Amino acid sequence: xxxxxxxxxxxxxxxxxxxxxxxxxxxxxxxxxxxxxxxxxxxxxxxxxxxxxxxxxxxxxxxxxxxxxxxxxxxxxxxxxxxxxxxxxxxxxxxxxxxxxxxxxxxxxxxxxxxxxxxxxxxxxxxxxxxxxxxxxxxxxxxxxxxxxxxxxxxxxxxxxxxxxxxxxxxxxxxxxxxxxxxxxxxxxxxxxxxxxxxxxxxxxxxxxxxxxxxxxxxxxxxxxxxxxxxxxxxxxxxxxxxxxxxxxxxxxxxxxxxxxxxxxxxxxxxxxxxxxxxxxxxxxxxxxxxxxxxxxxxxxxxxxxxxxxxxxxxxxxxxxxxxxxxxxxxxxxxxxxxxxxxxxxxxxxxxxxxxxxxxxxxxxxxxxxxxxxxxxxxxxxxxxxxxxxxxxxxxxxxxxxxxxxxxxxxxxxxxxxxxxxxxxxxxxxxxxxxxxxxxxxxxxxxxxxxxxxxxxxxxxxxxxxxxxxxxxxxxxxxxxxxxxxxxxxxxxxxxxxxxxxxxxxxxxxxxxxxxxxxxxxxxxxxxxxxxxxxxxxxxxxxxxxxxxxxxxxxxxxxxxxxxxxxxxxxxxxxxxxxxxxxxxxxxx
Numbered sequence: 001x002x003x004x005x006x007x008x009x010x011x012x013x014x015x016x017x018x019x020x021x022x023x024x025x026x027x028x029x030x031x032x033x034x035x036x037x038x039x040x041x042x043x044x045x046x047x048x049x050x051x052x053x054x055x056x057x058x059x060x061x062x063x064x065x066x067x068x069x070x071x072x073x074x075x076x077x078x079x080x081x082x083x084x085x086x087x088x089x090x091x092x093x094x095x096x097x098x099x100x101x102x103x104x105x106x107x108x109x110x111x112x113x114x115x116x117x118x119x120x121x122x123x124x125x126x127x128x129x130x131x132x133x134x135x136x137x138x139x140x141x142x143x144x145x146x147x148x149x150x151x152x153x154x155x156x157x158x159x160x161x162x163x164x165x166x167x168x169x170x171x172x173x174x175x176x177x178x179x180x181x182x183x184x185x186x187x188x189x190x191x192x193x194x195x196x197x198x199x200x201x202x203x204x205x206x207x208x209x210x211x212x213x214x215x216x217x218x219x220x221x222x223x224x225x226x227x228x229x230x231x232x233x234x235x236x237x238x239x240x241x242x243x244x245x246x247x248x249x250x251x252x253x254x255x256x257x258x259x260x261x262x263x264x265x266x267x268x269x270x271x272x273x274x275x276x277x278x279x280x281x282x283x284x285x286x287x288x289x290x291x292x293x294x295x296x297x298x299x300x301x302x303x304x305x306x307x308x309x310x311x312x313x314x315x316x317x318x319x320x321x322x323x324x325x326x327x328x329x330x331x332x333x334x335x336x337x338x339x340x341x342x343x344x345x346x347x348x349x350x351x352x353x354x355x356x357x358x359x360x361x362x363x364x365x366x367x368x369x370x371x372x373x374x375x376x377x378x379x380x381x382x383x384x385x386x387x388x389x390x391x392x393x394x395x396x397x398x399x400x401x402x403x404x405x406x407x408x409x410x411x412x413x414x415x416x417x418x419x420x421x422x423x424x425x426x427x428x429x430x431x432x433x434x435x436x437x438x439x440x441x442x443x444x445x446x447x448x449x450x451x452x453x454x455x456x457x458x459x460x461x462x463x464x465x466x467x468x469x470x471x472x473x474x475x476x477x478x479x480x481x482x483x484x485x486x487x488x489x490x491x492x493x494x495x496x497x498x499x500x501x502x503x504x505x506x507x508x509x510x511x512x513x514x515x516x517x518x519x520x521x522x523x524x525x526x527x528x529x530x531x532x533x534x535x536x537x538x539x540x541x542x543x544x545x546x547x548x549x550x551x552x553x554x555x556x557x558x559x560x561x562x563x564x565x566x567x568x569x570x571x572x573x574x575x576x577x578x579x580x581x582x583x584x585x586x587x588x589x
Contacts, residue, residue, distance in 0.1 A: 124338055125212065127245045128283035131334050132276035136357035138337065139350040143361045150343045158364035165359055168269055171307075171473065175267045176248055178310035180232055186313060193228040195219060198235050199246070212237045212244045220291040223252060223262070236287035241331060247284045252296075260296035262288060265315060269473055271306045273316065278303075282327035285320040308476045351376040351383060373397045378429050379579050385425065388415040401429035427574050435576030441587055442576035449572035457563065462522020463489050464515070466529045468537050479504035481537050484511050486527075508541045512554045519561065527557065530582050531566045538562075 134141040147156045183190055195218060202215035216237035222228050231250040237243070249265040264284045268277060281301035289298050302317030304310050350358060350365035351374065358365050369377055373396040375386045392411060394400055403411070403426055412419040427444065434442035469483040479498035484507055486494045494514070496507035519525055529535060535558060542554045570580055577584040 123239070123242055124335070125242050125244050126334070126338065128243065128280035129245065131283065131331060132280055133357065134334050134337065135276050135279065135330075137350070137353035137359075138348040139353050139365060140358050140361050141337075142341065142347045143364070145338070145341055146343055146347070153343065155347075155364065158367065159360050160363055162359040172267070172269045175269050175304070175307055175310045178307055179249065179265075179267050179304055179313065182311060182313040183230060190229040191227065192230045192232060193222055194232045195222075195235065196233040198233070202235070213239070216244075216287070216291060219250070219288075223250070223292070224295050226252070226260075228252065236284050236291065238283075238287035238290050240290070241283075241286060242335060243283055243287055243331070245280070245284055245287065247288070250288070255299075261299040262292075262296055263300045263302060263317065264288065264298065264320075265302040265304055265317075267304045267310055269306065271473070273303055273305065278318070278323050279327055279330060282320065282323040283331065285324055286327065306473075311476060351386065375400060377578055378425060378432060379575075379577065380428060381425060385417060385421070388417060397429050398433055400426055401433045424574075431574050431576035432578070433576075443588065444574045446572055446574060452568055452572050456568065457526045458524065459489070460522055460524040460526065461489060462518050462525030464494075464518070464525070464527055466527050466534055468534045470533075470537070477501050479507075481507075481541075484508070486511075505541070505545075508538070508554075509550055512550065512557065515557055515561065516553050519557075525561070527562050528565055529562065530564070530585075532564060535562050535564065 130141065130144075133144070143155070143159075146153055147159060150156065180192075183192060198215045198218045199211075202211040202218075205214070212235070215235035219231060219234040219236060222231060229252050231252075232248070234247045234250050236245050236247055247264050248267050251263040251265065253261055253263070255261050264281055266277065266281050266284075270277075278301070281303070285298045285301055292298075298320045300317040301320045301323065302315040304313070304315050309315075350361075350368060368374075375381055375389055375395065375397060376383075378397055378400065389395075389400065389411070392415060394403070394411070408422050408426055409419065411417065412422050415422075431442045431444060464486045467485050468481050469485070470481045471479065474480045477500055479500055481504060482498050484496040488494075496510055498504040498507045515527060538554060538558055542551050542558075545551050545554075566580070569575075569585060575585065575588065577587065
């Protein structure tokens, strides 16, 4: 349905990229999915991604403010999860993995280089990393620049250290080193040149306004001389675009036609490809192509995703020429955004961006939204619904809460929002407004609550309540779900700890055997959990096993015994809270 609706708005012949808008609007995600094949599980999707010649089949089109960008899509279980360029996620355990997956993996070297972003003749210079940050949060990108240029601005005092980004800095550097070690270990014949110090040497020796060109010239000289098969941390500079960056790896090779070719690889801590990764690599390709001046061709751009693939040199790559046209238009839009920067202005709307990419400006964004009583604070409110309501002069949570039945019906027809959805948003806003005026959170039981609760299993002495704790972006060989905890109705607590992958498998086997034995003693028992994360973890482990002796009983437990209480809560009661995560719900008690 989405594909047909969007296609009707596009030209009859869908181009590989769309025309640049006349102005630079805030990015709005518009997705047309046309992937050729889909994996049946995350494991199969990963296997397909590693097939270099087929990876383009997993690309879909993401239009950001009128600019098309190629994007990977993968499947997880039966649900297709498109990693959109702009996507908001709730902050709870179930989305914590997604938070780290989507957090900006900023290159510290490039980030530092953007602090002095004026080049020769005062031309603005930015890195592909800054472009990546802009793609996910124009608000955070705008605030970062404000802090660089106007550090005394009162708004800059709200900056807070981003512990997630610091974590990614450290782990991301480790991934680079792992791939470098792979080349040194498995490809000893390769001539490797490390240019990590090229930037600092250029700053020390070169002119202060043109040190980027000096650093990039070292990359060019080594590549043209043929003295290296691999460059590590290579500076790249495109003065025409106003782009400077540092490529993790540049591989030099000679094709059958005798033409010298170059592949640019980038390592990422993330396990799945994202649009920003391709954009960064395309930016490096543009700069390298200019520096070569016809002495060679940039052939492919590749991603090495995660520590295990870095240790084994596993790359997924695409033809650089297929991505570069989209990058040029995206970069033009980005530069328009930067040229329009005025410190006296208000920053872009923080809602029109990825909540997980606000980084150090998360608290300030929340302050702004709270001060405005913004509609985005209404639990369950989507960006599209918010935009439509704001155009109809429903701009705050209180405005939404005050709407009567007739006005809701009128808005439903004029805005194209389902009447039941609008009524649900209205009731949610009422409860949240009411909660602000009293000590305890407000709540209201929904008409369907009686029937939903009646369908729950009867209490049984053997019932247990399950919770898992996971390690985001685990290290190779480490446990992902390091703690499985269960509590019985009599208050007894059981736990299984794991530090390695082997121990984790052993823990899951023990838990499945323990629940199976308990079920024999209590045939009416059930395993209660809150949210899909816990059951999904069991499914993931079962899919990785090859032993029917463990898979069959585990699958039976998931199908017959596991009960998710999250949809029970959502369909039974409206809480005057900003969300329905466990930490919000427990405040009711």
